[in-house]
Amino acid sequence: MYAVVGIIILIVMVFGGFALTGGALGPVLHALPHEMLIIGGAAVGALVTGNSLHGLKAIGSAFAKVFKGPRHTKQDHVDAIVLVTKLMKLLRAEGPVALESHVTDPASSAIFAEFPRLLANKELTAVIADTLTLIVVSSGTLEVRAVEDVIDNALKTHFHEMHEPQHALQGLADALPALGIVAAVLGVVKTMGSIDKPPAILGGMIGSALVGTFLGVLLAYGMVAPMAGRLKQVLEADEQIFHAVKQVIIASLHGWPQPLVVESARSGLGHDFRPGLSELLDALRGR
Numbered sequence: 001m002y003a004v005v006g007i008i009i010l011i012v013m014v015f016g017g018f019a020l021t022g023g024a025l026g027p028v029l030h031a032l033p034h035e036m037l038i039i040g041g042a043a044v045g046a047l048v049t050g051n052s053l054h055g056l057k058a059i060g061s062a063f064a065k066v067f068k069g070p071r072h073t074k075q076d077h078v079d080a081i082v083l084v085t086k087l088m089k090l091l092r093a094e095g096p097v098a099l100e101s102h103v104t105d106p107a108s109s110a111i112f113a114e115f116p117r118l119l120a121n122k123e124l125t126a127v128i129a130d131t132l133t134l135i136v137v138s139s140g141t142l143e144v145r146a147v148e149d150v151i152d153n154a155l156k157t158h159f160h161e162m163h164e165p166q167h168a169l170q171g172l173a174d175a176l177p178a179l180g181i182v183a184a185v186l187g188v189v190k191t192m193g194s195i196d197k198p199p200a201i202l203g204g205m206i207g208s209a210l211v212g213t214f215l216g217v218l219l220a221y222g223m224v225a226p227m228a229g230r231l232k233q234v235l236e237a238d239e240q241i242f243h244a245v246k247q248v249i250i251a252s253l254h255g256w257p258q259p260l261v262v263e264s265a266r267s268g269l270g271h272d273f274r275p276g277l278s279e280l281l282d283a284l285r286g287r
Contacts, residue, residue, distance in 0.1 A: 031208035038183040062165035070237040088252035096136040103132040144253045166231045173225035180216015
């Protein structure tokens with residue numbers, strides 16, 4: 001929502017300010033489609049060249065994230081902590097055999113079924129199920145540090161993939177001013193081919209060429225770079241639920257009391273997603 005508002009403010013202030021200072025919008029708007037075709041086409045070509053089909057799809061999804069915001073809600077974070085705490089409690093109370101059916105087939109698990117939104121999150125479910133399956137098949141003989149290293153490696157890979165669209169957008173933002181110069185140079189070449197025209201016509205052609213530079217800079221620093229920055233914020237917010245899950249697993253394996261396990265996961269969440277300790281404890285009691 002705020003991204004849309006920001007773009008509207010940008011357009012109104014840039015073009016409105018230009019008009020208020022006596023600038024004629026007509027020549028700019030006349031040149032805009034042609035310059036956008038060159039710059040936009042070059043940008044799309046660069047993205048296609050530098051990314052796989054999977055990467056291009058991820059970039060498309062990234063634009064939706066910029067406007068929609070973080071995927072996980074505060075309730076999702078509460079549910080994730082409660083879900084993993086229940087699974088670890090089952091492991092501690094009844095052993096690996098009792099936990100096995102829940103983590104090897106989460107879709108059929110009665111515990112996972114209590115949290116349908118989390119079950120639909122394949123990446124999060126995989127981190128939980130794969131880690132606990134590893135503990136089950138090892139009959140609980142793994143060192144806590146080894147489990148933590150495995151989780152860290154899985155999260156590192158997942159987060160790297162998550163941030164690839166953000167890096168692609170930032171790279172595009174860095175390239176757009178140069179692509180604007182390309183469009184401007186082509187406009188100057190066109191102008192030089194019409195050097196015998198009257199000054200009024202030449203002035204219009206030079207002005208059109210400069211629109212390319214203007215457009216490249218505006219798109220880079222006014223739109224694409226802020227989108228890349230906002231996407232980074234959204235992705236980092238979406239990472240927090242994974243860290244909470246990891247903390248519950250590791251703290252439980254250390255044998256910490258349940259309130260301390262819950263608090264260790266809760267305290268690592270940002271203020272926008274952090275529930276109260278009493279709220280979490282009540283959720284664990286089923287209130």
